[in-house]
Amino acid sequence: MLGGLRRASSVGDLLTRDLASLIHPLHDARAHRAGHVWVRGHGAMLIDADGKEYIDGLSGLWNVALGHGRVELAEAAREQLQTLGYVSGYTGSSNERAIELAERLARLTYPGIDRFFFTSGGAEANESAIKVARAYWKLRGQPTKTKVIARELGYHGTTLAAMSATGIAGYWPLFEPRVPGFIHIPSPYPYRAPRRGASSDAPEATYGVTIANELEKAILREGPETVAVFLAEPVLGVGGVIVPPDDYFPRIRQICDRYDVLFAADEVITGFGRTGRWFALEHWGVVPDILQFAKAITSGYFPLGGIGVNSEIAGVLDEAPVPWMHAYTYSGHPAGCAVALRALQIIEDENLVAEAARKGAHLIGALHACLADHPHVGEIRGKGFMCAVEFVKDRDTRMPFAPEEQIGARIHAEAQARGLFSRVRGDVFVLAPPFVIPDDLLDRIAGILASATTAVLG
Numbered sequence: 001m002l003g004g005l006r007r008a009s010s011v012g013d014l015l016t017r018d019l020a021s022l023i024h025p026l027h028d029a030r031a032h033r034a035g036h037v038w039v040r041g042h043g044a045m046l047i048d049a050d051g052k053e054y055i056d057g058l059s060g061l062w063n064v065a066l067g068h069g070r071v072e073l074a075e076a077a078r079e080q081l082q083t084l085g086y087v088s089g090y091t092g093s094s095n096e097r098a099i100e101l102a103e104r105l106a107r108l109t110y111p112g113i114d115r116f117f118f119t120s121g122g123a124e125a126n127e128s129a130i131k132v133a134r135a136y137w138k139l140r141g142q143p144t145k146t147k148v149i150a151r152e153l154g155y156h157g158t159t160l161a162a163m164s165a166t167g168i169a170g171y172w173p174l175f176e177p178r179v180p181g182f183i184h185i186p187s188p189y190p191y192r193a194p195r196r197g198a199s200s201d202a203p204e205a206t207y208g209v210t211i212a213n214e215l216e217k218a219i220l221r222e223g224p225e226t227v228a229v230f231l232a233e234p235v236l237g238v239g240g241v242i243v244p245p246d247d248y249f250p251r252i253r254q255i256c257d258r259y260d261v262l263f264a265a266d267e268v269i270t271g272f273g274r275t276g277r278w279f280a281l282e283h284w285g286v287v288p289d290i291l292q293f294a295k296a297i298t299s300g301y302f303p304l305g306g307i308g309v310n311s312e313i314a315g316v317l318d319e320a321p322v323p324w325m326h327a328y329t330y331s332g333h334p335a336g337c338a339v340a341l342r343a344l345q346i347i348e349d350e351n352l353v354a355e356a357a358r359k360g361a362h363l364i365g366a367l368h369a370c371l372a373d374h375p376h377v378g379e380i381r382g383k384g385f386m387c388a389v390e391f392v393k394d395r396d397t398r399m400p401f402a403p404e405e406q407i408g409a410r411i412h413a414e415a416q417a418r419g420l421f422s423r424v425r426g427d428v429f430v431l432a433p434p435f436v437i438p439d440d441l442l443d444r445i446a447g448i449l450a451s452a453t454t455a456v457l458g
């Protein structure tokens with residue numbers, strides 16, 4: 001009992017105990033000393049152990065799309081946990097919620113993506129995408145097709161293969177050697193593209209097609225007979241909310257078809273409405289062969305992710321003479337699937353995909369109104385309800401600040417002091433609030449970010 005009382009302690013004490021007992025994702029003990037210990041959430045708000053309220057500017061980690069404190073999601077988990085808390089999903093064993101969720105995803109996702117494998121999160125989804133691609137080619141008699149082409153600035157998780165696909169080099173050094181057979185090509189980054197007139201051996205090609213052609217060059221360099229799959233996020237999230245030109249993914253699809261390379265879309269962030277469509281490639285009329293998802297499928301209330309594959313891939317697995325030796329204990333967890341089914345129902349009932357599109361436009365408008373004239377705001381960008389503000393030293397030349405100046409980190413700290421909690425990548429401040437956030441809070445986010453910017457940059 002006394003122990004219980006002692007535990008109702010100050011944030012300083014909690015952080016001391018935390019640091020003595022926990023290792024965190026992206027562990028950095030120095031940075032964590034000024035961390036938060038969160039105790040409650042409601043809607044788009046988070047409350048820390050000091051009792052201070054913050055706007056959850058990134059929906060947790062891009063996942064809490066339905067906001068905090070949703071009783072329906074807790075109820076869905078409770079009901080399922082009381083009925084059947086766990087059962088194996090290995091061959092020979094299944095459960096009704098997993099079947100229902102797969103059927104529902106077949107209706108919701110891209111045409112042709114109609115068979116599903118569940119994981120506990122996004123990295124496992126990417127591992128599964130890579131392993132299903134390699135297995136597919138082996139079973140089709142092309143065992144040399146094993147390489148994975150991914151992109152610079154792409155983020156796919158931190159397990160070893162997902163980390164090897166990730167194209168943000170800071171994730172590698174402590175853990176190398178990386179898994180062999182992973183190649184990176186440049187991502188489209190319109191703001192950092194060669195300025196008009198400065199580039200181009202093929203002046204008639206757009207930037208989108210030129211940068212997509214990097215995939216063709218890489219496939220030809222490696223040999224099409226060695227490449228299994230191209231892995232890409234439709235909109236780069238962790239890399240800094242970078243939106244491709246409209247003609248990029250249609251061209252990617254053509255290249256994958258031409259060289260018999262599977263296209264695996266990492267929609268771990270973009271899936272389930274974040275970009276204002278159920279799935280982001282819908283913006284460009286493109287269908288992947290493999291779809292990776294996680295995060296918003298349960299709104300973060302249960303760890304669940306997975307992949308969907310087309311019937312061609314599923315058919316090859318069905319006909320295989322050997323089992324697909326890939327498995328997770330928690331694949332198709334009944335409580336996770338029950339929460340996902342409820343979350344998807346809420347997205348439909350509350351028309352939240354359209355709301356995400358509308359609120360994204362509102363937020364981008366508010367950011368423009370508050371920040372567009374600031375001399376160090378290089379670009380305000382976004383797709384649907386994922387947005388970013390990129391700060392630069394010189395707006396005309398787009399020259400970045402020196403990393404030692406820590407501009408992004410300082411603006412992040414000032415924003416927190418004003419009640420906005422989100423994340424930065426370098427000097428790019430990213431935003432992806434819950435779909436249920438009220439409009440006036442969107443204006444407040446823009447106001448806080450403007451004031452934090454002034455505090456750091458004048």
Ligand SMILES: Cc1ncc(COP(=O)(O)O)c(C=O)c1O
Nearest residue numbers: 121122123155156157266268269
């Ligand atoms: C696009 C993308 N893929 C994969 C992942 C990894 O997901 P997880 O952290 O659930 O393993 C993330 C996480 O942010 C992500 O943004």
